[in-house]
Amino acid sequence: MKPLVLLHGFLGQPSHFDGVRAHLGPVAGTAAPRLPGHGPDGALTAGGTWDDAVEALSSVVPAGAVLCGYSLGARLALGISRRRLDLGALVLLSGHPGLDDSSSRGDRLQEDAARALRLERDGLRAFADAWGEEPIVKLFAASQSERDARAEARRDHTLAGIAWSLRVLGLGAMPPMDAVL
Numbered sequence: 001m002k003p004l005v006l007l008h009g010f011l012g013q014p015s016h017f018d019g020v021r022a023h024l025g026p027v028a029g030t031a032a033p034r035l036p037g038h039g040p041d042g043a044l045t046a047g048g049t050w051d052d053a054v055e056a057l058s059s060v061v062p063a064g065a066v067l068c069g070y071s072l073g074a075r076l077a078l079g080i081s082r083r084r085l086d087l088g089a090l091v092l093l094s095g096h097p098g099l100d101d102s103s104s105r106g107d108r109l110q111e112d113a114a115r116a117l118r119l120e121r122d123g124l125r126a127f128a129d130a131w132g133e134e135p136i137v138k139l140f141a142a143s144q145s146e147r148d149a150r151a152e153a154r155r156d157h158t159l160a161g162i163a164w165s166l167r168v169l170g171l172g173a174m175p176p177m178d179a180v181l
Helices: 014-024 050-058 072-083 102-122 124-132 135-139 144-154 159-169
Strands: 004-007 066-070 089-093
Touching: 004 014, 004 072, 050 072, 050 159, 066 072, 072 089, 072 159, 102 124, 102 159, 124 159
Parallel strands: 004 066, 066 089
Antiparallel strands: none
16 A cells, blocks of 8 residues: 555644544554644744745655645645655645736735734734634534634644744745646
8 A cells, every 4th residue: 555644734733634544544654744834843944935845845755655635735735746756646635726826926925924923913822713713614623522622733833833834835925836737
């Protein structure tokens, strides 16, 4: 069986794939790394660009792997697939291929920068709680206990790491990749 690499979404955790991993059983080579900027150490946030983050993640994806990403993870998986021709398969869930119009990209860069400033002003808890109230985010957590667990997981990041992620990994910073698809 091919190795499986699972990439979580923005403010997510590798543990968000625990149900998938449990359902698959003991699949050899299954990995779910933290995305750059995520987690209690906010890894890879010292400088860096979209391409640096993609390259760092690409280094943990074995040849022939099935690469599966959700949302931000899907966008990063798409970036990896642009560099790597040795993937076994690519599964993109709720991902976006990037904005090809420069004014749309500029607008989104400004939106993400404003979000990062709100995060830095209001703190991670307030930002993460507001994120959890977004309709699309609520859609994926059926029970109140699941919503509570995900809310707690969204707070398990550093403010600097998530602000960096908004600025460097946001949709406006992502190069357009329609051609990859």
